[in-house]
Amino acid sequence: MADFEELSRQAERRGIGLMLDMVFNHTSTQHEWFQKALAGDPKYKDYYIWKKGRPEGAPPTNWESKFGGSAWEYVPEFDEYYLHLFDKTQADLNWNNPEVRREVQDVVRFWMGKGVRGFRFDVINLISKASFEDDRQGDGRRFYTDGPKIHQYLKELNQATFGQDPGIITVGEMSSTSMENCFQYAGADSHELNMVFSFHHLKVDFMGNEKWVLVPTDFQKLKDILFSWQQGMAEHNAWNAVFWCNHDQPRVVSRFGDEGEYWKQSAKMLAGVIHCLRGTPYLYQGEEIGMTNAGFTDLSQYRDVESLNHFQILRDRGMSRESAYNILKVHSRDNARTPIEGPLPGQRPHPHAVGRLRKRRIHRRNSVDQRQPQL
Numbered sequence: 533m534a535d536f537e538e539l540s541r542q543a544e545r546r547g548i549g550l551m552l553d554m555v556f557n558h559t560s561t562q563h564e565w566f567q568k569a570l571a572g573d574p575k576y577k578d579y580y581i582w583k584k585g586r587p588e589g590a591p592p593t594n595w596e597s598k599f600g601g602s603a604w605e606y607v608p609e610f611d612e613y614y615l616h617l618f619d620k621t622q623a624d625l626n627w628n629n630p631e632v633r634r635e636v637q638d639v640v641r642f643w644m645g646k647g648v649r650g651f652r653f654d655v656i657n658l659i660s661k662a663s664f665e666d667d668r669q670g671d672g673r674r675f676y677t678d679g680p681k682i683h684q685y686l687k688e689l690n691q692a693t694f695g696q697d698p699g700i701i702t703v704g705e706m707s708s709t710s711m712e713n714c715f716q717y718a719g720a721d722s723h724e725l726n727m728v729f730s731f732h733h734l735k736v737d738f739m740g741n742e743k744w745v746l747v748p749t750d751f752q753k754l755k756d757i758l759f760s761w762q763q764g765m766a767e768h769n770a771w772n773a774v775f776w777c778n779h780d781q782p783r784v785v786s787r788f789g790d791e792g793e794y795w796k797q798s799a800k801m802l803a804g805v806i807h808c809l810r811g812t813p814y815l816y817q818g819e820e821i822g823m824t825n826a827g828f829t830d831l832s833q834y835r836d837v838e839s840l841n842h843f844q845i846l847r848d849r850g851m852s853r854e855s856a857y858n859i860l861k862v863h864s865r866d867n868a869r870t871p872i873e874g875p876l877p878g879q880r881p882h883p884h885a886v887g888r889l890r891k892r893r894i895h896r897r898n899s900v901d902q903r904q905p906q907l
Contacts, residue, residue, distance in 0.1 A: 540647035551650030551701065552643055556636050557658050558622040566623050570607070579635075581615040581626050583664060593664055595672025598707075600841035603672060617658060617676065619837050627659045627685055640693040650701040651694065653725070657682055657706045657713065670741070678706075678713040686717065686724040695723060703773050703812075705729045708741070711761060715768040727771040727812055733757045734781055744842045744859050749788060762810055772811030776802060777819045782867040786825040795822065818872045825867040831857060839864040 543550050559566055568576035583592035583604070591604035591613055597620075604613035605620045615624040625632050640651065660679030667675060686704075694700040702725045704717055709730055718728045735741065736757070737749040765772050776784035785791065789798030799822035806813050826833075834840060839860055846856040 537646060544647060549649030549701070550647065551652060552648050553652045553654060554640070554643075555654040556625065556639075557655045558616065558618060558624045561621045561623050570609070572609075575631070578629050579626055579632050580623050581661070582610065582612045583615070584612055593672060593675075594666045595675070599838040600845050615661075617655075624661075625659070627681070628661075633685065633688065637689060637692045640689070644693065644697065644700070649699060650703075653702065653704045655707045656686070656704045656725075657709050657717070660685060673708050673741075677708045678710060682713070683716055683722075683724065687722075690723050690725070701726050703727045703729060707731070711764050714765065715770045718765070718770040718772070720769045720771070722770075727773040729773045729775065729778075729814075730761065732761070734776075737787065743863055744846060746859055746862060751788075754788070758805075758809070766810055772809070773814055774806050774809045774811035775814040775816070776806060777816035777868060778814075779816070779868055780865050781816075782863060782865075783823055783825045784819070785822055786867070791824050795824070816868065818868075818870075821872070823870075823872070825861070826864075826870050828861065828866070831860075834860065834864060834866050836865045836869070839866060 540550055561567075565576050565579050569580055585591055585604075585606065591602050591606075593604070595603040595615075595617075597603045597616060598618050603615060603617055605616055605623075606613050616622050617624055627633060643651075657678050658676055660682040661676045662679050663675060665675065667673075690702075694702055704725045704727075706714060706717065706728050709717075709728070711730075714728045714730060716722045717724050718726065733754055735743075736751070736754045737747060739745045739747050761772060776788075781787075784802050785795065785799045789795070789802055803819075828834060831843065834843075843856050843860055846859065847853065
């Protein structure tokens, strides 16, 4: 904490604001709240979402985790399941409980007191669940995305914390959201958030919402989505956060550009697109030097739980190891989770090598400030 406080002071001296990522949809199952819940403390058990299974022993609903498999995990001691929209080690918080909402407000105020000037709220539009029933049309997301009390919860959080300081910037990560809801999330007079991340433009190489396939990128659809969000948000006086890359997305140069002859030109083109849009641009580490996908050559190099789970799901469906691995190489989040690796002065590396993580070690041949960025 002393290190953070010093960082905050030095950043402020230089006119730099610190933004923190706040994960309020879920906590780790190792968190003291969840551990107290497992110990039977009724107060903390109500911090999470528990349901009885069905008579035949199945989970409460057929909802699927974002990372594959059921969104419910069974706890024999209670003969109940807890909800985890993501990994089973990430239990969803019960935002219907006002004590949970007060705890969240305390967390935000704590970091404001440490000088934090911005907050990114992770999958914040999933915190309000609707009815707990089987989804006969999909994976369950329509019952927990942009839920019935989401705007109430965000207004409440705004008024109790960052809304009291107009200098604080907020951005919400909105999973599978609708533009209509984003008019409210990021409306100039909505008193919720300053801006939103939406992801529809990054599903143009999916098959619907199915990520773990290989299909050609629909560039006309990409253009249509960017245009419609630009126009719709502007017409409703709402603000976009514009981006290509983050820790959940493959590198954009590999995805929508070219790793070969036109690597530099396509990287510059994609950067130009983002910076000419209406909204606040966000750059992800390595994007400024045109980093490409990781270029892993073996499954053992992957660490991402989503990737490893879906690799096994694809294999269980009968897909060959080679085909499943080829999908991983394109869509895995690990593509963006390698350290920044730029070229040495006077060198232009082979494009496929940019961003590649050495399997056993990273050889830092020069300091970052001596490297010559290509863009």
